[in-house]
Amino acid sequence: MKERKWISKADGIVLGVLVLLAAGFLLWRAFTAQPGMNAVVTVDGEAVLQIDLQSAEGAQSYTLENGVRLIAENHTVRFAESDCPDGICLKTGALQKTGDSAACVPNRTVVTVTGDESRDVDVIAY
Amino acid sequence: MKAKTYRIALTGLLGACAVALSYLESLLPTAAFLPPGAKPGFSNLANMFAASMLGPLPAFGIAVLKAGFAALTRGGTAGLMSLCGGIFSTAVMLLLLKKDRRLGFVGIGVISAVCHNLGQLCVAAALVGNLSVLAYLPALLLFGAAAGALTGLVCRAVLPALYRATASFRKK
Numbered sequence: 001m002k003e004r005k006w007i008s009k010a011d012g013i014v015l016g017v018l019v020l021l022a023a024g025f026l027l028w029r030a031f032t033a034q035p036g037m038n039a040v041v042t043v044d045g046e047a048v049l050q051i052d053l054q055s056a057e058g059a060q061s062y063t064l065e066n067g068v069r070l071i072a073e074n075h076t077v078r079f080a081e082s083d084c085p086d087g088i089c090l091k092t093g094a095l096q097k098t099g100d101s102a103a104c105v106p107n108r109t110v111v112t113v114t115g116d117e118s119r120d121v122d123v124i125a126y
Numbered sequence: 127m128k129a130k131t132y133r134i135a136l137t138g139l140l141g142a143c144a145v146a147l148s149y150l151e152s153l154l155p156t157a158a159f160l161p162p163g164a165k166p167g168f169s170n171l172a173n174m175f176a177a178s179m180l181g182p183l184p185a186f187g188i189a190v191l192k193a194g195f196a197a198l199t200r201g202g203t204a205g206l207m208s209l210c211g212g213i214f215s216t217a218v219m220l221l222l223l224k225k226d227r228r229l230g231f232v233g234i235g236v237i238s239a240v241c242h243n244l245g246q247l248c249v250a251a252a253l254v255g256n257l258s259v260l261a262y263l264p265a266l267l268l269f270g271a272a273a274g275a276l277t278g279l280v281c282r283a284v285l286p287a288l289y290r291a292t293a294s295f296r297k298k
Contacts, residue, residue, distance in 0.1 A: 004229075004230060004231060004282075005230035005231070006230050006231055006232065006278075006279065006282050007230040007231070007232040007233070007278075007279075008228055008229060008230035008232075008233060009228070010228040010229045010230070010233055011229055011230045011232045011233030011236070014229070014233050014236055014237060015232075015233075015236060015271055015275070018236070018240065018267050018268070018271045019268065019271065021264070021267060022264040022265070022267045022268045023264075025263070025264040026264050029264075042254070042255070042256050044254070044255050045254065045255020045256050046255075084201070084203075085199075085200045085201040085204065086163065086200055086201075086204065088162045088163035089162075091162040091163070092162045093162075099261065100261070101258040101259065101261045101262075103250065103254055103256075103259045103262075105203050105207070105250045105253050105254055105259075106202075106203040106204075108253060108254050108255070109254070110254050110258055110259065112256075112258045
């Protein structure tokens, strides 16, 4: 059996690239994310609900057809109830900034916070 | 003939270790700063050992067994995600162990852990029909890198002992 090192120079490069990628993405998010305007809920890729986060004052509860319950509160939105086995969606916590997203994969449900661009659509809708 | 039987038995043992490690790490408390659902993936140790000592079939077998365990205990979705992540990371691990000359154990552990996360995330994106789950990617890359480095170090540390202990299990 050929001897393989514990850690090599190539390993350092791999780790460095990964850390740079992740740090770059996180920094980009930190600088570009703004307080969200709306939360879009999709089930199986279809948008089923749009929640206005700007005007939400008290806690507002939304129950989807698949039994998932969401709560919008203080301009944030979070998964409040789901029958999925590991509850990762519940642990994700409250979403606030544009681009923030939480997913419940067993229930095929995703919540994504969106910004200004969807407000234009709202204005047209009024 | 006898050596073949030993290899099958050793594969079974490693599979049992992988399942036991999966269960044990589910008992660990989750920390708030970690991405939700992130696991250290200790059971990849069994995978890495099988991939480096026993060859492709046992390594893939263990990946499938782990997915079956996840499906039984955490539901079909978790099982499918584990299966795709496990197969992808095992394939990459086998390829690197065979072809690569420059990476160390840490590098292989890191790359296979990140591939595991990538495979799972792609399945998740396909299942929910939405790419926004990729927002989890940077956190999973960082966490996967740390977990994979640990797996690689532990694997390298215990490999000589396991190699000696299982000398009679391998081909004679």
